[in-house]
Amino acid sequence: MQAVTQGTIEFLKLYWAPLLCGVVIVAFLPLIVGYVVLVERKLMADMQARLGPMRVGPHGLLQPIADAVKLLIKEDIIPEDADKLVFWLAPVLSVGAALLSLAGIAIGPAFQIAKDINIGILFVVGVSAMGIFGIVLGGWASNSHYSLMGALRSAAQLVSYETAAGMALVSGLLFAGTLNITSIVEAQRQQGIWFGLLAPVAFFTYLVASIAETNRAPFDLPEAESELVAGYMTEFSGFRWSLYFLAEYTNMIVVASVATTLFLGGWLRPFPRTQWLNFLDFLPPLLMVAIGLYCLVRVPKQPARVQQFFMVAVAGLCFFLALVLAVPVLVPVVNPSLAAGVKPLYEGIHGSFWFLFKVSAYLYFFMWLRFTLPRYRFDQLMRLGWHFLIPLSIINVLVIGIAMIVGTYLHLEGWWLLLATLPASIIALLIALFILAAEQKSGQQQAGGAASDSYAG
Amino acid sequence: MLDKVIFYFFAGIAVASAVLTVTRRNAVHSAIFLITALLATAGIFLQLRAEFLFIVQIILYVGGIMVLFVFVIMLVNLDVAVRQIQFARQKWVALVISLALAAQVGLMFWSSGRMPGQGLPVLAAAPADKLPPNSEEVAKSLFSSYLLPFEIASVLLLVAMVGAVVMAKKRT
C-alpha cells in the first residue's frame, strides 16, 4: 500500500503540469466543441439564407449552453434488449480516445501535454483511431438494424480510409524525418516552406481521408440521417448521445491539428523564413482590431440594450486580444534591446494564434463541404477509397521518396525543393487517375455481375 | 517505485482481462476484454521504454486486428452460440499443458537461483532522457540487420491478404 502512495506521489511530482493541462482540456473541451457547433450552425445558416440560432442570448451565443443543459437533463434511455455494459461503455470509449489523442498535440512550442514523446504524431493518430470501437460497439450494443448497419459502415470506412491517411502522413513525414511533433514543425521552419506545399497530393489525400475518418459529409454514411436515421447512434439519447457528438467534434479538431502540424506549418506563421514578409506578424493584432471595430459599428443596430452591451463587450475583448498579440511584435520595434526577451512570448502567443487559425480554417473547410455536397453512396465511397486514394497515397510515397533523393543530389532546399516534388506529385496524380480509369473500364465490363461486395473492404 | 506501481497496475489489468477474454460467453465481450488486455500490454511496453512498439501495438493490434475481429463477430454473431456449451471437454489437456509450462518456468527460476552469482538480472534503470530515440533505433535495426526477415514478413502479409480475399469471396 505504501508503495502505491509513494509511487503516486512520485508520479504527481514529476507530471503535475501536464496533468493540470489535461484537466483543463477535459474541462473546457465540451464548451469549445459547443461553440464549434454554434459556429457551424451559424455558417450553415449564412450559406442557406437564414439566421440560425438567435433566441438564446444575443445572436444565439448562449445556445451551446442551453443545448448542453437540455442534453444533460434528458431521460437516459437504454433499449430493452441492448447489451447494457457495452452500451454504457461505447460512448465513453469514443470520447476517451478522442480526448486522449489531444494529449499529443502541440498548440504552440510550449503548449503540449505529452511533450517530447518520441512517437509524437503516431500517438495522436493511433489513439484517435481507437475511437472506432466506440462507434462499432455502440452500434452493435443498441441492437437495432440501423445502428448495426451504421456500425458496420463505420468500421469498413475507417479501416479503408485510415490506410490512405497513414500513407499520406508518411509522405509528409519523409520531409520531417522525425515523428516528434515539435521537431516536425521545426523542420518546416528550417525548410521555410510548409510540407503541404511540398507534398500537395499527400495533403489532399489526408484532407479527404480525414473527412472520411471523422464521418463528416460527404462521407457521413455511418450516421446518414436520411438513410440510417442516425446510424450507430440511433438508439442513443441525452448524455450518451452528446458524448458521441463530443467525440466527433474532438476528432475533427484532432485531425485538423494533425494536418496543421504536418502540412500547414503548425504554429509558424506563413512563410516563416521570408524576411520581407515579416509584416505578416502585424496581421493578427490588426485582424482583431478590425473585428472589434466591426462589432462597434454593429452596436447601434442591436435591438435590445443587453445586446448592445454585449456587442461592446465583444469589441472590448477583441481589442484586448489585439493588445496581447501586438505586444510581442511592437516591443522589438520600440526597443530593440528587448527583442530577445519577448521572443518566447512571441512564439507562444503568435504561435497559438496561427495554430488555432489554421485549425479553424481546416474546420471551416469541413463545414463548407458539408453544406455544399451531397452524400456518397457506400460502394462509391469504397471505390473512391480503394481504387483512388490508396493507390494515390502509396504512389505518392514512392515518388516523393524519389524526389527527395533527387533533391539531395541537386542540393535543393526550401522552396527550390518544389522543383523536384511538384513534378513528382503530378506524376503520382496521373498514375492514380490512370489506375482509376482502368478500374472503371474493367468495372463496366463486369457490370454489376459480382457487384462489389460492399462490406468486403 | 513508480515503475513498480505502473507495472503492477498494467499487469493486473492484463491478467484479469485475459482471464475474462477466455471465459466470457459473448464473443463481443471477449473481444472487449482482449482489447483491454492488449492495451495493458501496450502499457507494459511503454513502461519498458519501447515507445514504438507501444504505438504499433495500439495502431496495428487494437486499431487494426481487433477491429477486424469485432467486424467479423458482428457479421457472424450467433445468439444461439451464447446459449451453447462454451467449453469443450478438454480441460484435462489444458490443465496438463499449463502445469507443464508452469513447471518448466519454475524450474528455470529455481535453477537460476541455485547457480552462484546468477540470480535474476534486474533491468538497468537508465534515465529516460539518456535512452536513444526508440523509433529511430528500431528502424535502423529493422532496415539493416533484419532487412530479409522484414521482406519475408511483408510477403507473408501479402500472402495472407490474398488468402483472406480468396477465402471470404462469395462462391457464386
Place this chain on the structure above:
Amino acid sequence: MGERKPGDRERAITSVAKTSITDSGEKQHTLLGADELILNMGPQHPSTHGVLRVKLKLDGERVIGSECMIGYLHRGVEKIAEHRTYQQFAPYVDRMDYVAAVSNGLGYCEAIEKLLLVEAPVRARVIRTILTELQRIASHLLWLGTHALDIGALTPLFYCFREREEILKIFEKYCGARLTTHAFRIGGLQYEAYDTLEKDVERFCKNFESRIVEYEDLLTQNRIWLGRTKGVGILTSAEAIAFGATGPVLRASGVKWDIRKAMPYAAYDQYKFEIPVGTAGDTYDRYLVRMEEMRQSRLICLQAIENIPSGPILAKVGKVLKPPPGEVYHSIEAPKGELGYYVVSDGTVQPYRVRIRPPSFVNLQSFDRMVRGHLVADVVAIIGTLDIVLGEVDR
C-alpha cells in the same frame, strides 16, 4: 450451399440483431449467407416523405425485395365525399396532395363543372392557369429540396423554400391561405384577382430564372450528384406505361405524354410550352425533367399575365348544385402526374361516388421495380425521385 443437418445439433439461429421485424414463418436473418435481412423503413423515418413504410429485404446493403405499406394517413376522403355536398367537399381535396392544393382544387372544380355542363369564364380560366402553374413550381421546389436532402445536400432545401415562400405569399394575397388554399370555386373563382397579382407573378418569374440556375449550379454537374442519381431506379418507357406511371416519372422514361397538351383544360391551349422528356428513365433524368418543367411553367406564367382578359370570374351556377344523374371522369396534369376525378351523380346535392386517381399512388407502384438490386442509400433517392405525397397516396 451445403445442407444443414437436422437433429441434435443446435440449429444456429443466425440473426444480426437479436430482434428483427419479421413476419411469422419467415426466417431469421443474417448479413452473411443466403438468408436476407429485413429492414423496416418507416413509418417513422426521416426520409420516407411522411408515413410511408417500406419493408426492405436486404442482402448486406443490397435490396433484393421491397414492399410498400401504405395507409398510415388514410382519412377516407372518398367516403367523406358521399356525405358532403359538392361545394362542401371541395376543401377536402386540398388535403390530399397538400403541397399542390391548387392543382387538386382545379381538377375537382373542373370535374364538377363537366358534370354540371357549365364552363368557367375565360378570365377565371386564365387566372386558374397562372395559379396552377405557380403551384407546379412550388411543388417541384419542395420535391427538389427534399430530394436533395435525401441524397445528402443540405443547402438546396433552403434555397427552394426561399422561392416557394414567394409563391405562397402570392397565394396568401390571393385567397388568404398558403397551403390548403381552396382557391377555386365550382364554376370559376371565388375571389377577384388582387390588384398587383400580375406584378407579383412577373417579379417572381423574373427572379426565378436566375434562382433556378443556382440550384443547377449546386447539383446538375456535381459529380457526387451524378453518381447518386445516374443509373439509379431506371424505368424503361414500356415499364413506365405498364405501371401506369404518369407525370415526370413517365416523361423521364421518354414518353411524351402531358395532359395539358393531349387534352387541354383551363387555358393551356392558348400558351406555348414544351414538354421535356428524358431518355434513360433514371433518377437523374427525372431530376432534369422536373427542372425543365419549372422553367416551362415559368414561361406559361409569363405568357398568361401578359394578357388576362377581363370579364366575370364565376359562371352562373346555382347556390345549390344538383348535377344531372350521370358520371364523369376528368383529369388534369398535376405536378406529380395525372390527377383524375371520377364523379358519379345520382341527381342529389351529394355525389353518389367520388373516386380519385392520385398520381403519387400510381407512381409508387413502380417502386419495387426500381429499387431491386440497388443499395439502401438508393432507396431514399428513389422514394425522393418518385415525388410522392402520402396524403395523396393514402387519401
Place this chain on the structure above:
Amino acid sequence: MLPIGHYLFLGLALFIIGVIGVVTRRNVIIVLMSIELILNAVNINLVAFSRLYGDVAGQVFALFIIADAAAEATVGLGIIIAFFRNRETVLADEMDLLKW
C-alpha cells in the same frame, strides 16, 4: 527497476491463459483471440529481454510477431467467414469436414 522475473511471470500467466483458451473454448473466434493472447505473452518477454540487454533486436522481433498476428488473424477470420457461410456455426468441434 524491476527484476526480469516479473515480466517473465506476466508472460507466463498470459501464455497459460491463452493456451487454456485455445484448448478449451469451442467458439473459433475466441480460440483465435486466445492465440493473440499467446503472441502477446511472447512479445512481453521479447521486449523485456530487449530492455535487459539494451538491444532493440527483441523489439524488432516483436514487430515481426505483430505482423504475423495480423496475417494469422486475416486468414483465420477469412476461414471463419467462409465456414460460417456454409455451415452457419463457428464452433470448433463442428468443423469436421475436409470439404463441402
